[in-house]
Amino acid sequence: MASITVSTDSAMQEITTKELADKLTLPYSALNPDQIQLVITRRHIEIRAPDLGSPIFIDFEQGKNAHRRQFGGGRGQPLAKAIGLKKGATPTVIDATAGFGRDAFVLANLGCKITLIERNPIIAVLLDDALQRATDNPEIQQVITRMSLINQDAITYLSQLKQNRPDVIYMDPMYPSREKSALVKKDMRLLHELAGPDTDSEQLLTTARKVALKRVVVKRPKSASFVGKQKPTTSIESKNTRYDIYLAK
C-alpha cells in the first residue's frame, strides 16, 4: 500500500483527525502537498496527492453518482441485467469489492439491499464518510439505508458467513493493467495506488461461488480473460465492460 499520512485543514478537526490516524495506525501530519494524505475537511474526508489535481472524495449526492442514478438506464442497464434484476425480482447482493461504491450505489438505487465489503481501511473510511453524509439527504436517504459497509477481507467474510447468504455476489477486482492505460481515470489510478492489484480474485471467485444462492457476477474489462480461467455460464457485454455470470448449481 502507498505510504500515506492523515491531516486536516481545519483546526477544529484536529482531535478527530488524530483519532482517525490512531485508528488507521497511520502518522498524523501537517498538510503537505508532497505527500499522499487523507484529509479531514469541514465538509468531508478526501484524499490529496501530488499530481492528482483536485482531491478525491466519494459523493453519492452529486456528480457522477447522481447522474448515473438519474440517467443510467434503470433496470435495463447491463449491470442490473447481469445481477438478475427483473420486474418482481430484486435480489439481495454482497458487493465483495466495494471500492468507491459506485456500482453498489446503482444497485441500491434500483432497490437491492446490498452489503459492501472493502478490505482497504482508507477506502473504507472514504466510503463510510460518504454514506454518513448522504444519510442526511432526503433525496437518497432511502437508497442509503439499503447499503451497509463492512471493512474486512471478503474471502474471510464469506468463508465465515453462516446465515443470510445473499442471492448474488458481485465482484469487480482491480485489473492489473488498469494503471497503465492513459484512458484510466485518475480516481481509478488512485484506487490502484492505495489498494494495489487484487492478486487473490481467483480465490474470491471460488469462495463466492460456494456462498451465493443464485449467482456470482464478475465485472471485467471487455477483452480480459476469465478470472482464474473459470468459464462463466454466460456473459453480458457493454461498451468497455463484460459481466461474467456464474449461475449457482
Ligand SMILES: C[S@@+](CC[C@H](N)C(=O)[O-])C[C@H]1O[C@@H](n2cnc3c(N)ncnc32)[C@H](O)[C@@H]1O
Ligand atoms: C476496482 S475496485 C472496485 C470499484 C467498485 N466496483 C466501484 O464501483 O467503485 C476494487 C476494490 O476491491 C477491493 N477488494 C479487492 N479484493 C477484495 C477482497 N478480497 N475483499 C475486500 N475488498 C477487496 C479493493 O481494495 C478495491 O478497493
